[in-house]
Amino acid sequence: MAAGHLAPGPGLAALGATLLGAGYVARLWLGNLLRLAERLDGAERRIDVPLLDDTKLLPAVREVADRVTRLARSLAERGELVERLRRSDATIIESLPDPLLVLSADRALLRANDAARRVLGLGTAPRPGDAAALLRHPVLADAVDQALRDGAPCSADIMLPVPVARELAAQVIPMAPPLADGGELMLVLSDRTRERAVERMRADFVANASHELRTPLASLIGFIETLRGPAEDDAAARTRFLGIMAEQAERMRRLIDDLLGLSRIELIEHQAPKGSADIAQIARAEAEALAPILAARRVRLVLDLPDSAVARPADAEQIAQVMRNLVENAVRHGREGGEAVLTVAPAARGGVTISVQDDGPGIPKEHIPRLTERFYRVDKGRSRNAGGTGLGLAIVKHIVIRHRGQLSIESQEGSGAKFSVWLPAD
Template sequence: MASDKPRQAGRPPGARPPGVARWMVLILAVPILGQIVLVVSGAARADAVLCLASVEILAAFAVALIWRQDLERLARLTQQGDAPRPRLPEMDGLALAFSQAAEAGRLETARLTSRLQAEQAITEVLPEPLLMVGADGVVRRANEAARQSLGDDIAAVLRHPLLRGAIDRARATHAPQAADLLFAAPVPREIHAVVTPMDRGLFQDGQASILLVDRTRERAVERMRADFVANASHELRTPLASLIGFVETLQGPARDDPPARERFLEIMAREAARMNRLIDDLLSLSRIELSEHQTPQGRIDLGELVQRSLAGFEPRLAARDVRVELTLPELPLIPGDADQMTQVVGNLLDNALKYGRERGCITLTVAEVSGTPWPSRPGVVIAVGDDGVGISRAHLPRLTERFYRVDKGRSRAVGGTGLGLAIVKHIVNRHRGQLVITSEEGQGSRFSVWLPR
């Protein structure tokens, strides 16, 4: 509008002109000067001084009201965004410094995050189990190898007294410590542990890494060499001695005796077949023992596996006129190695056929179970029973030992190698199952295998 006057440059909107400010100072100064004049001139009277003091108080109150109005106006303008903001060079420099520091922190965080991810990736692909434990003994991190090989047994490994001692020594000496651990359950395992205390500047105080090297396979190979020399040589000596004797007889007195030659050749063929079975069982047992500490990764249809195994025994069952009572419900797939479980069912049927009665009956039952006398978690039981002469209680604990026979003469006569139940035991151990043998003399025997579902 025409009446509007141009606003003074540099003065924010709503601010009072300089003249008003001068009048405010003058209002406050007049009473004070009056008191000073009275005091200096010596004419100071009490009523005059009191009057001037009252005027001074009223003037100060008026100035306070004016300042209050100014502050309220400034607050409203600031909220509306119309009030000019002061611009300080020092604030600009501080803001720039903060911005640069934040960017540097972001870049350093990204670099450390990338480095941590790379280190974790390297740890995950290590072939040996690696654990990171804190001062409280709680596992902070476990790599893929540890999760696969130890599973739910990590806590049991950390509770081992020798490992706990190695961890304490490593923290006390700030140097790596080693320990050889032996576990009897769920399967025998021998583990070499190396405990390394971590740098306090990079990790929390008391944190340590534990590298677990499974030496079960190496120890098993060493024991197998000794067992093979001690047992296999003894088992092979008898048939070899028979073969050598018959060969010498055929080369000498029985050279021109056709009936004796036929009989001797039949015995030689039987002994050679027995040696072949023995060698096959030894090789099979060695392969199973080498992988016993590794749980199988596949899944099997137990119903189809049992029917296929039973079909392979039909000629031998017919030859002895033995019938089979089969109980086989619908079952879900279970974890396991199909080839090894076929071997288990085959060995149990073979034993029942060899040591059961001729023209007798074999029971083969497969069922889902949970609880007493089996573990509480769901599982499947394969049970094979015969109606033979049974086994004395004194022999039951040793039936799964290599080359152990209740009746050595009868076992050799029916072609047994003494390794069948040992193979079954090691396969069941690998599947984290249980083997239970029950028998009474004159009542037959029953072999039950429980497998987790």
């Protein structure tokens, strides 16, 4: 080998060793960085990634790894805290007694709590198009437009007519900034049906009582004055007048009982009943209880009943009241010494049908649509003489509405009348 020249073997070996070392260090760096990235990614996605092994880390990376570990733990703790808060918020919203809806800017339904799902009949996972009928209500739509335009809460009073009339107070609240799911409006509904019903009940009771009680009260006062004056020593007149006074007092009692009963029914009309009722069994019990009334008018009640006919959901006590009122109506307005037929049968569309047919003079067709109004009488004098209060069919109507059923009346002059009630059976 010539002087001044290095042998090529050792130089190439040194270069190769350097390259191999550099490659190893590079792979080690890349491996360390990849594991750091995995740790950060796991912390971001709240995945439990094992701690980094310090023995496999380069000294320059070890300090970064320690900080990444602390950051990962902090992110995990914050993530758990956020998740707990989210679950707590969801629990609070679900437990609210008032319906709550979250809407997007285009009025699509994003979320609904349990109360809203029950009131509006939504499924457990509401879809954007659900509650469209509610959101299209003109008054509510105007309130939503105003809340979006002004960026301030807006309120509205609305009425939903189906399945039963409900009066709701709506609060439309803009969300600024929008929620994570895109919710820009929160709609809170408060059911005011009961409060409005109480207000109407008080007003109606005073108006009806003052009007309908005036006549029997005036009669009682007149007879008392007569007994204290001209007929004071007339035993026969006293006996006759006391009998009339007893009848008028009984009429007042029935009237007050029916008014209070009707008010109680209207108060809970928007609340669907619970439980079930065996209609056939109730019909047999009511037929026995009405025996004195049937005997007084010498009316024969014919029963056409199956062994069992169940309505569900149903309030058995209210169904008995419906049957009692319909049979009493048939007895009072049917032919004395005649016949009434009480039929219970399965309906073709499902459910149960109760019908009561009388053999009275029938009802002119122009009166039929108004028969369920309070105190409406086709023949006022005849109705009072028969002992009716004018509230029986109004009570029947409101009970049927509460049961999501249907009342129908068929009659022709001279051929009696037939009252039919359809009740659902799940």
